Every structure is written in structure tokens, then in C-alpha cells.
Amino acid sequence: MENLVARWRRELRGTFSANSPTIPQWELDLEKGDDGGYFAPDSAAWAVHGSMTPVVAGIHSLLVQSLHPGAMAGVHDHSDYASDPLSRLAGTIRWIFTVTFGDTAAAQAASTKVLRIHTHIAGRYTANSGEEIDYTANDPDLLCWVHLAFTEAFLATHLALGRPLPGGPDAYVADWAVAxxxxxxxxxxxxxxxxxxxLEAFRAELRCDQRVRDTxxxxxxxxxxxxxxLGYKVLFAAAVSTLDPHxxxxxxxxxPRLGPVPLPVRWAAKAVLGVVHLGLGKTGPSEQAARARRRRLGLDGVPGG
Structure with a gap:
């Protein structure tokens, strides 16, 4: 039994770290730095990203992002998500946690790296109007859509499955505007x-085609x-339940429903997330590193420091 539990924990951690056998070095490196970063432990960003709700929010976000044909073209034409999904997941997690828990220099460097990668993601897609549009992943319109879909997903999921937010929902939106x-x-x-x-301004641009259905x-x-x-099926159902009806x-x-009665997928998802929390540990390595950096800099107990 002990071996089974150890294997489950190893597999669970591997899912979020591209099967790294140890804590990735970049997480440990978040202890370095010369300031408290853009967010503090009492911030809405820490409350959301340090919880388990991002596990569901990631699914929600990818579903919504895929509805924009420009964003979908970039993923379809340039991403290897189908053959190596864990690496793509690990890369996204690295950026989110570095911006959330790293110092300002680390957050800026991580974002610059992503933008640099984006310069190689270019192509053409057909808009709903029939117009052929050339794009790069750094087009302001696409950057805006991805940011909005991310923010909406992480906020909606946390409100449904997480604890109350410090400062309320507006605080999270304002925090993630920094990113x-x-x-x-x-x-x-x-x-x-x-x-x-x-988000409403993008509605006319969205569609579900075969690429989206495949995703x-x-x-x-x-x-x-x-x-x-089995746990993932519950979390996927929870992600669907938190989507805007449109x-x-x-x-x-x-x-999911049983006849006319909605199934209690959110309660089931909370139970699954509780199990995931046990497997991953109470506080993630990124947050631990950030707290260690703050202690070194004498920022403990300094709101927003």
C-alpha cells in the first residue's frame, strides 16, 4: 500500500513538472532576488495561484481560449501539445508561478522569454467574416484575448471552488492586470x-470548428x-460547470445532469482537489521559495512588500 501511495504521489507531481524526478530548479531559484515581487502573501494573486483551483482553471482557460480562431491557429500550427502535453503544461505553470511568486526581475525575465518565443509563432487564419488574417502570437488582439480568457477562467473557478478572495473579485482582476x-x-x-x-467585445470573433472540437x-x-x-473526469466536469453559458x-x-437535476460536480471537484492537495503538499515549492526570499529581505508582515 505504501508503495502505491508513493507511486501515485510521484505520478501526480510528474504531471505538473513534465515528469521531473525532483523539484525543478527554477522553483528553487525563486528564493533568489532583491525584492518582494509584484504580489505579497496577502494578495488575491497569491490566494488564487497558491490554491488548488488552478488545476481546474487551466482546463477552463484552454477551452475558452480555443474559441478564438487566431489563438487556435497558433496552437494548432505551432504547438506540440498533443504529443507532449506535460511540457506545455509545465511551461505555463512556470510562467504563472514566476510572475506570482518571483521577484520583479524574475517575473519580467519570464514574460520577456515568452514574448520572444511568440515571435516565432506566426501564420494566417480565416476570420468569421471570411477575411484572411496574418497573425503573430504577439499581436495585441491575441495577447488581449488570452489574458482575458485566463483571468476569467481563474477567477470564475476560484469563486466556485476556492476560499474567499482577499479584496474580492476585483482585487484578482487588478492583480493579474500586472501580468x-x-x-x-x-x-x-x-x-x-x-x-x-x-470579453463581450470578442464575441463576434469566436467560433467552434473542427480544430476546436479536436482540442x-x-x-x-x-x-x-x-x-x-477518474479524478480528472470530475475536474473536467467542474471546469465545464464554471464556463459562461455562451x-x-x-x-x-x-x-452533467441526472435527468433534469444537475449533478453536484463542484462538491466532487472540491473533494478531488483535496486529495490532490494531500499528494502535492500543503505549500508548493514556488510559494515556499518566495516566503524564504521575503524572510531574507525582512518583508514578513509587510503588506504588499
């Missing part, structure tokens, strides 16, 4: 109202170890 500016997003939203207004099928059935497959309809997804 948007680091990524070159023009005028990122600072409030939930602004977030929804900007949805992949997200439904990713190549995970058997020990994680996005859910576009994607052809439905919240």
Missing part, C-alpha cells in the same frame, strides 16, 4: 465589470496515468 502589462496587453481590465465588457476531445481525454483519470453552448458542452 497582462508584462505581456504587452494593451489596457488590461482592472475590475470584473471591465473584464466582462472586454475539446483532447482535453476530455488527455494521456494521464490511470491513477489520475462559451459552453459554443463548445457543445453541458454540465
Amino acid at each position: 497582462g502589462r508584462l505581456m504587452g496587453v494593451p489596457d488590461p481590465p482592472l475590475t470584473v465589470r471591465q473584464l466582462h465588457t472586454q 475539446v476531445q483532447f482535453l476530455k481525454h488527455p494521456p494521464l496515468p490511470r491513477s489520475q483519470q 462559451y459552453r453552448e459554443l463548445l457543445g458542452l453541458y454540465a
Whole structure:
């Protein structure tokens, strides 16, 4: 039994670190640095990204992002997500945690690295109007869409499955606007109202085509170890349940029901996330490194330091 538990924990940690046998060095390096970073332990960003809700938010975010044909073209034409999904997941986690828990220099460097990679992601897609549009992943329109979809997903999922947010929902939107500016997003939203207004402006550009349907099928059935497959099904259902009804309809997804009665997938997801929390540990290595850096700099107990 002990060997089975150890194997499960090893597989679980491997899913989030591209099967690294040890804690990735970049997480340990977040202890270095000369300031407290953009966010403090009492921030909404720490509350969301230091919890387990991002496990579901990541699914939600990818589903929504795929609805923009420009974003979908970039993934379809340049990403190896289908053959190596764990590496792509690990790269995204690295950027999120570095911006959240690293010092300002590390956050800026991580964002610059992503933007540099984006310069090689270019092509053409057909808009809903029929116009052929040349794109790069650093186009302001695409950067904005990805930022909005990310913010909406992480906020909606945390509100459904997580603990109360310090400062409320607006605080998280304002916090993550910092990440948007680091990524070159023009005028990122600072409030939930602004977030929804900007998302609304994209509605006419969204669609669900065969590429999107293929992505949805992949997200439904990713190549995970058997020990994680049942729990993932619950988390996928929870992600679907937190989608805006408009996005859910576009994607052809439905919240699980037993006849007319909705199934309690959010409660089940909270239970699964609790188990994942046990497997990964109470506090992640990135947050531990950030707290160690703050102690070294004498920032403990200094709000926003």
C-alpha cells in the first residue's frame, strides 16, 4: 500500500513538472532576488495561484481560449501539445508561478522569454467574416484575448471552488492586470465589470470548428496515468460547470445532469482537489521559495512588500 501511495504521489507531481524526478530548479531559484515581487502573501494573486483551483482553471482557460480562431491557429500550427502535453503544461505553470511568486526581475525575465518565443509563432487564419488574417502570437488582439480568457477562467473557478478572495473579485482582476502589462496587453481590465465588457467585445470573433472540437476531445481525454483519470473526469466536469453559458453552448458542452437535476460536480471537484492537495503538499515549492526570499529581505508582515 505504501508503495502505491508513493507511486501515485510521484505520478501526480510528474504531471505538473513534465515528469521531473525532483523539484525543478527554477522553483528553487525563486528564493533568489532583491525584492518582494509584484504580489505579497496577502494578495488575491497569491490566494488564487497558491490554491488548488488552478488545476481546474487551466482546463477552463484552454477551452475558452480555443474559441478564438487566431489563438487556435497558433496552437494548432505551432504547438506540440498533443504529443507532449506535460511540457506545455509545465511551461505555463512556470510562467504563472514566476510572475506570482518571483521577484520583479524574475517575473519580467519570464514574460520577456515568452514574448520572444511568440515571435516565432506566426501564420494566417480565416476570420468569421471570411477575411484572411496574418497573425503573430504577439499581436495585441491575441495577447488581449488570452489574458482575458485566463483571468476569467481563474477567477470564475476560484469563486466556485476556492476560499474567499482577499479584496474580492476585483482585487484578482487588478492583480493579474500586472501580468497582462508584462505581456504587452494593451489596457488590461482592472475590475470584473471591465473584464466582462472586454470579453463581450470578442464575441463576434469566436467560433467552434473542427480544430476546436479536436482540442475539446483532447482535453476530455488527455494521456494521464490511470491513477489520475477518474479524478480528472470530475475536474473536467467542474471546469465545464464554471464556463459562461455562451462559451459552453459554443463548445457543445453541458454540465452533467441526472435527468433534469444537475449533478453536484463542484462538491466532487472540491473533494478531488483535496486529495490532490494531500499528494502535492500543503505549500508548493514556488510559494515556499518566495516566503524564504521575503524572510531574507525582512518583508514578513509587510503588506504588499
